[in-house]
Amino acid sequence: MSQKAVVIGAGIGGLLAAAALSRAAPETExxxxDRDVLPDGPEDRRGVPQGRHAHLLMAGGWSAMETLFEGGMRERLLEAGAREISLGSGMLALTPDAGWFHRYRWNGSRMITCTRALLDWVVRDALLAQATNVSIHRATVEGLIGDARRVRGVRVSGADSVLGTQVEADFVVDTSGRGSHNLRWLRDIGVGGVEERKVDCGLTNATRIYRTPAGAESFPLTMLQANPYxxxxxxxxxxxxxEGNRWMVSAGGTRGGEPPSDPQGFLKYIFDLPHPIVGRLIAGAEPLTDVAVSRSTSNVRRYFEKSPVWPERLLVMGDALATFNPAYGQGMSVAALGARDLFRTLREHGVSSPGLARRVLQDAARHVDTAxxxxxxxxxxxxxxxGGTPTLADRLATVFARRLTQAATGSLQAAAALYDITSLTAGPTRALRPGALLATLNGSPLPRLTEPPLLPSERRVLQRLTEAAAQPHATP
Ligand SMILES: Cc1cc2nc3c(=O)[nH]c(=O)nc-3n(C[C@H](O)[C@H](O)[C@H](O)COP(=O)(O)OP(=O)(O)OC[C@H]3O[C@@H](n4cnc5c(N)ncnc54)[C@H](O)[C@@H]3O)c2cc1C
Structure with missing residues (x-):
């Protein structure tokens, strides 16, 4: 191998960055x-604590992954048990102030749902199967080697003897996640003053897994959205x-409205929401786990692409670059889109092209902007x-997003635009296409739904589950 690249972290961002590097530059080792020993299967692990919570893989994310893996990723995930859900027809969603979304005979925008553990495992397995130039090692990265002009490797601890304490590299990608020490690492090599913005609504996520009740296997993904207004x-x-015929049930509350972690409190919290459907679905279902809680949910953005000084051969991707409130389900897709940018730029210019890292950071910033x-x-x-005093731009975006969502409850044109933007298959200007814009200005052409649009078979399932939960033997 003529060149060597180091990827810090074997989370989803690191695996996708490694796939991009290995495919675009096959001569690179x-x-x-990763500081964790990686499990030999779909298991939760310490380094990815958010993995116990719901992880929706939006269309923008999985379509970016298709580019990085021979034979694609969607089929692999579905074969491993993941579910594919149409946002237009396979979801019941209650909006903050416009009732329930109508369901459309339209499968245009789809997402993939499975545990984060399964996703990481399938991606890792695919990566190692296709790339003979990739290897994964246990090591904790402590800092960068190099200076403000160029990074030349990383300092590590806890590594196997093959690596030692310094790993020299021609290219380094930091995908060490939300807790990345990259600002300190950069200061240590003479790069300071990177701008950072943090907006934290104090979201707490509480999640519990249940066995899907018999007969409810086809019940749609059901969502009660939070009201910011x-x-x-x-x-x-x-x-x-x-996967595995299970339901992952997640409750989320911003500062002052946090869900509790005790099972009774968790259920009560869910029943107290504006509609009882989620509570009715799960009240009699068999829980398979405790309630897991996460508070690492703030939006944090580091504007590396604007830094006046940037070392050659260093890239930052995934949560180490930007994190988002997980309620919008975008972090993994932004990481995947960044990896696809890396792949395309590397294939065109090669690892040693001057300014490559800055170019990829600038491309990645566009996806970060949308999310x-x-x-x-x-x-x-x-x-x-x-950290969240709304700017004029924030206020305008809010007014527009609210009207678009209201219109999308009953207009397919508006719904398609909303889903494309939230799935990261299109940027915000997608909402300005004539059909979507007209619907946004005129409002929903269909009547407001105060109850979820259930098919007759789904209504029977819900009725049966509600009755079963009312029986004395029902477990909370
Ligand atoms: C509660 C919650 C729910 C979420 N739901 C969604 C969702 O529905 N959809 C979505 O797209 N995104 C979601 N996200 C965001 C998603 O989890 C992240 O965007 C994604 O994990 C980013 O991947 P990453 O590889 O950058 O970081 P991570 O997946 O966090 O991986 C970082 C890796 O780096 C390793 N590491 C850390 N430091 C070091 C070091 N110094 N040396 C070596 N290794 C190190 C860790 O062990 C870990 O393996 C959610 C996040 C949270 C908190």
């Missing part, structure tokens, strides 16, 4: 370093079908959000 803490819940504006425009409205 790619070492992925009423001046009160946001509260939401979702039932997400995942950031979706998340922040809403989060700044919740009470006690930290």
């Amino acid at each position: 790619v070492l992925v370093l 009423n001046g009160r803490p946001g509260r939401s819940a979702m039932v997400l079908p995942i 950031w504006s979706t998340a922040v425009a809403m989060d700044v409205l919740y009470p006690d959000t930290k």
